[in-house]
Amino acid sequence: MTGTAPKLAVLVKGWPRLSETFIAQELVALEEAGHRFDIWSLRHPTDTKRHPLHDKLKARVHYLPEYLYEEPGRVWRAREMAQRLPGYAEAYEIWRADLVRDRSPNRIRRFGQACVLAAELPPETEGLYAHFMHTPSSVARYAAIMRDLPWSFSAHAKDIWTSPEWEKREKLQAATYGAVFGATCTGVGAEHLRSLADDPARVDLIYHGLDLSRFPPPPDRAPRTLGSPFHMLSVGRLVEKKGFDRLIQAFTHLPADLDWHWTHIGGGGSRDHLQAQAEAAGIGDRITWRGACDQPEVIEAMRQADLFVLPSRIASDGDRDGLPNVLMEAASQLLPILSTPVSAIPEFIEPGQHGTLCDDDPEALAKDITLLARNPEAAANMAQAARERLVSEFGMAPGIAKLSERLNALCADGSP
Structure with a gap:
C-alpha cells in the first residue's frame, strides 16, 4: 500500500x-x-x-x-x-x-x-x-x-x-x-x-503470531546433563491469573536432590507477598526476581534457561490468559514449556507433543517439573516440535x- x-x-x-x-x-x-x-x-x-x-x-x-x-x-x-x-x-x-x-x-x-x-x-x-x-x-x-x-x-x-x-x-x-x-x-x-x-x-x-525476524535463531541446545543445575524461567505480571503463588508452593514439593533455581521476569503488585511466601517456605535463595525487562533481556533469559513455566489459571473475578505471546517466544528459542490447559493455551501447545500441560495443583506442577528435569531429551523433542509449529502455523x-x-x-x- x-x-x-x-x-x-x-x-x-x-x-x-x-x-x-x-x-x-x-x-x-x-x-x-x-x-x-x-x-x-x-x-x-x-x-x-x-x-x-x-x-x-x-x-x-x-x-x-x-x-x-x-x-x-x-x-x-x-x-x-x-x-x-x-x-x-x-x-x-x-x-x-x-x-x-x-x-x-x-x-x-x-x-x-x-x-x-x-x-x-x-x-x-x-x-x-x-x-x-x-x-x-x-x-x-x-x-x-x-x-x-x-x-x-x-x-x-x-x-x-x-x-x-x-x-x-x-x-x-x-x-x-x-x-x-x-x-x-x-x-x-x-x-x-x-x-x-x-x-x-x-x-x-x-x-x-510472532514476527520471527525480530528474534535471534535459537541457541544450539545440547540436552541438559542429568545432575546439573536446572534453571526455570517465568515471564508474566505478578497477578492472580498467572498462578505464581501455586508455583512457589510447587517448589516446596520438588525432590531434595534436584538442584533447581527459578527466575521471574515481570512487574505486578503481588511481588512483596510472593517474596514473603518464598522466604517463609525456605526457598527464597533459589529465586531471582528481575522485575520488568525489555524484550531483548527476556529473550536472553530464555536462551539461558532449561524450562519455561507459566501456571496460568482462571482468577476469582473470571480473568484469565488468552494465548500468551511469551509461550511462542519461548518456543522460538527451543525452550521447553510447562503450562496449564487454560483458555487458548491448548490452541498452541498440544500436551505431550509441543510441551507439558498440567493441573495447577502444586503437587501436580512439582511432579511434571521433576519429570521434565529428569527427562531432558523428551523435553528437547517437545521444544523442537513447538518451534516447528510456531514457524508453520503461528507466523x-x-x-x-x-x-x-x-x-x-x-x-x-x-x-x-
Whole structure:
C-alpha cells in the first residue's frame, strides 16, 4: 500500500507498556503494511523501560486526560465542541443508558475522554480501532457516534472474560452502534463473542503470531546433563491469573536432590507477598526476581534457561490468559514449556507433543517439573516440535494481512 491509506485513530489503554508487546508488534506491522494512524492513549506510561518495537513506530502519540479533574479546561472545551457534533445527542443517550447499569467513576471518565477524543481527532480521520473491548472500546464507541465514524476493536483476555455480557452484546450489534468488526486472538474468545453478535461474521479470529525476524535463531541446545543445575524461567505480571503463588508452593514439593533455581521476569503488585511466601517456605535463595525487562533481556533469559513455566489459571473475578505471546517466544528459542490447559493455551501447545500441560495443583506442577528435569531429551523433542509449529502455523503475516483488509474496509465504507 502507499501513503494514501486511510487514516485511523488507534486507542490503547496505555503507551508504551512492556507487558503489551503484542500490540506494539501489530502496530509496527500495520505501519509497514501502509496504514497511517495516530495513537490515542487513555493513560500515561508507568514503565521505565521501552521495547525496541516502541522506538520503531512512527505514529504520533496523544494522551487523553487520564483523570478528568487533572485537565478541567481541556475537558470542558472538548465537551462544548463535542456538543456541536452531529452524533453527540445519540452518544449521550447511549452513555446514560450504560451509566444506569454501571455507575462507576470509570464510566464517567470514559465519556469525558470520548468528548476529548471526538473534539481533537484530525478531520481526515476515517475510522477508529481500539485495543481491548472494555474501556478503550467504550471511549472509541462514544467518540465514533459523536463523529459519525465507523469503529472496531481487538479483544484479548481480561476484557472478554470480566466485561458484563450486556456491554459485550451491545458492542457487537449494529442496532446499538456496535463495532463494524471485532478481532480476537483466541479460538475460545472468538466463539464466545460470535455467540453475542448479531452476525457471527462480525468477529474474526486473528492470532497475534510472532514476527520471527525480530528474534535471534535459537541457541544450539545440547540436552541438559542429568545432575546439573536446572534453571526455570517465568515471564508474566505478578497477578492472580498467572498462578505464581501455586508455583512457589510447587517448589516446596520438588525432590531434595534436584538442584533447581527459578527466575521471574515481570512487574505486578503481588511481588512483596510472593517474596514473603518464598522466604517463609525456605526457598527464597533459589529465586531471582528481575522485575520488568525489555524484550531483548527476556529473550536472553530464555536462551539461558532449561524450562519455561507459566501456571496460568482462571482468577476469582473470571480473568484469565488468552494465548500468551511469551509461550511462542519461548518456543522460538527451543525452550521447553510447562503450562496449564487454560483458555487458548491448548490452541498452541498440544500436551505431550509441543510441551507439558498440567493441573495447577502444586503437587501436580512439582511432579511434571521433576519429570521434565529428569527427562531432558523428551523435553528437547517437545521444544523442537513447538518451534516447528510456531514457524508453520503461528507466523504473524497471515493475521496482519487479514486485519489490514478489515481496517481498509472499515474506512472505505464501514461495512463488515
